[in-house]
Amino acid sequence: EAQVTQNPRYLITVTGKKLTVTCSQNMNHEYMSWYRQDPGLGLRQIYYSMNVEVTDKGDVPEGYKVSRKEKRNFPLILESPSPNQTSLYFCASSLGGREQFFGPGTRLTVL
Amino acid sequence: ELKVEQNPLFLSMQEGKNYTIYCNYSTTSDRLYWYRQDPGKSLESLFVLLSNGAVKQEGRLMASLDTKARLSTLHITAAVHDLSATYFCAVDMRYYGNKLVFGAGTILRVKS
Numbered sequence: 001e002a003q004v005t006q007n008p009r010y011l012i013t014v015t016g017k018k019l020t021v022t023c024s025q026n027m028n029h030e031y032m033s034w035y036r037q038d039p040g041l042g043l044r045q046i047y048y049s050m051n052v053e054v055t056d057k058g059d060v061p062e063g064y065k066v067s068r069k070e071k072r073n074f075p076l077i078l079e080s081p082s083p084n085q086t087s088l089y090f091c092a093s094s095l096g097g098r099e100q101f102f103g104p105g106t107r108l109t110v111l
Numbered sequence: 112e113l114k115v116e117q118n119p120l121f122l123s124m125q126e127g128k129n130y131t132i133y134c135n136y137s138t139t140s141d142r143l144y145w146y147r148q149d150p151g152k153s154l155e156s157l158f159v160l161l162s163n164g165a166v167k168q169e170g171r172l173m174a175s176l177d178t179k180a181r182l183s184t185l186h187i188t189a190a191v192h193d194l195s196a197t198y199f200c201a202v203d204m205r206y207y208g209n210k211l212v213f214g215a216g217t218i219l220r221v222k223s
Contacts, residue, residue: 031209042115042199042213043154050209058208090153097205099144102154 002027004103006091012109013081021076021106023091030096032074033058034066037088037105046089049074050096081110113138115202117214125222127189132217134183134200142203143183144211145174147196154199158185190221 004025013019025032030051035043035058045058049068063085065077074093078085086109092100114137124130134143142161146154158167160176160183167174171194173186183200197218201211 033208033210035211040120040215042215043201043211044213045208045210048208048210056208058210094209096209099156099159100209100211104153 002101004091004093004101006089006103006106008106009104010107012111014111015082016080019078019081019108021078021089021091021108023074023076023103024072025074025091025093025101026072027093027095027101028071029093029101030071031100032068032091032093033100034064034074034076035090035092036060037090043090046076078108081108083110086110113140113202113204113212115200115212115214117200117217119217120215121218121220123220123222124187124190126191129189130187132185132187132198132200132219134185134214136181136183136202136212138181138202139178140181140202140204141178142205143176144201144203145183145185146199146201148199148216149196157198187219190219192221192223195219195221 033048034046037043047066049055089106091103094100116135145157158174163178165176171188176183197216201213
């Protein structure tokens, strides 16, 4: 089944404790993105990747890092999480110029 | 900076009634998406509107796109309770980081 998977689905952590949210897709898509969803703001792009080893900032990249060492994986790294990063995170993938497919979401709470 | 404005942000309607959600955006784009999101769930793609004048219908929902006016609408006909969800429009900015720029979302509650 073609899908985008994210882990963990739920995470509660404390300020400053490094964490990684994994994202994997099995559709051989070149493009992958991370979005965060906050009430009243819709979804906003954090980072995107056009292919292996090619990443760039989206609209809200502060406090986040990403890497793309393999085509199927695009982890989101929070090196020192803060409470304002409490949010619902979605990973998405697509072929170039085509519709994006979204993962199930990761709900992160930073205390 | 692209702005995408949806209205209304909250819509409470009776079953059987019709209503329209509006999505205005501030820069040129030739492609727009509508998504549905149920509580605690991911985004479900409803419509992909690929050109000016595009109209698509699925069940009680119909979406249209006017790229000259930078306006898309999602029309609900004879609402039923199962349509209760949050609806997002998203403007395709694939030439700028392959991103979608989302509206804030419309929370729809259909009352029996």
